[in-house]
Amino acid sequence: MSITERTALEGEVVRKCLQRRESDSSFIEHLSYKLVYRRYASLFFIVGVDGEENELSVLEFIHCVVETFDKYFENVCELDVMFNVEKAHFILEEMMSQGNVSETNKMNVLQTLVLMDKDGKK
Template sequence: MEPDQLLLQQVYELVVARTDAQCSFLTPPPLLEDHSDIKVIYRHYATLYFVFVVDQQESELGILDLIQVFVQVLNTCFHNVSELDLVFGWQVLEAALEEIVQGGMVIDTSIRKIFAAIDEANKQDVSSTQKTWWG
C-alpha cells in the first residue's frame, strides 16, 4: 500500500473509533510516530469528518475555528453539505479552501466574503463556458 493511502487509513481508523464526547485532538498515527511535531485535529459534523494534519506551531483551537468556518462556507454553498456534495462538487470544496488558506496561511475567515468570491468565480466560469460554446 502507498504511504499516502496508509496514512489516510490510519488517520481514518483513529478518528472513527472515537466518540463525539472525546477530544478532537489526536496523537499521530503509527506512520507519523517519527514526526513528533505533527498533530491531528478533527471535527465530526453529521456524517462527515473534517481532519487537518498540522505541525506543533498551529493553535489547536485556531484549527478547530478554521474547520468551523470551512464547514459553514460549504453549508452555504451546498445548502447543508453532504458526502455526495463533496464527491460531485469537489471543485467548490477546493475553491472554498483556496479562499480561506493560501500558501499555508489563513487569509480570510469571513464566510460572506469567501462565499461571494466563490460565487463570482462560478459566474465567470459559466460566462466563459457560454462564450466558448456559442461564440
C-alpha cells in the same frame, strides 16, 4: 512521501478518528503530528498540524469552512462535497494560502465563488 506511504498514513489517520467516541477530545497525537478533527453528521474534517500550531484555532477554522460549505451548498452533505469537489477545493483555496489561513470572512469567499460561477469558470 510516496503515494503508497501517503495512502497508508491517510488510512491510519481516518481509522484513528473513526474509532473515537463523541465524548473524546478532538485532538490526537499521531507520529510527529497533532490531528485536529471535527465530525458534522457523516462528514469528518481532519487537519494535521505540527506541534507549534494552536489546536483550538484549527478547530475554529474547520468550523468556519463547514459554515461556508453549508451556506454555499445549502445544508451541505457528503454527496455535495463528492460531486462538487472542485468547488470544495476552491473554497479551501480561497480560505488558505500556502498552508496559512488567509480569509475567514465567509461572505467574501462566497461572493468570489458566485462571481466565478457567473463567469462560467466552473
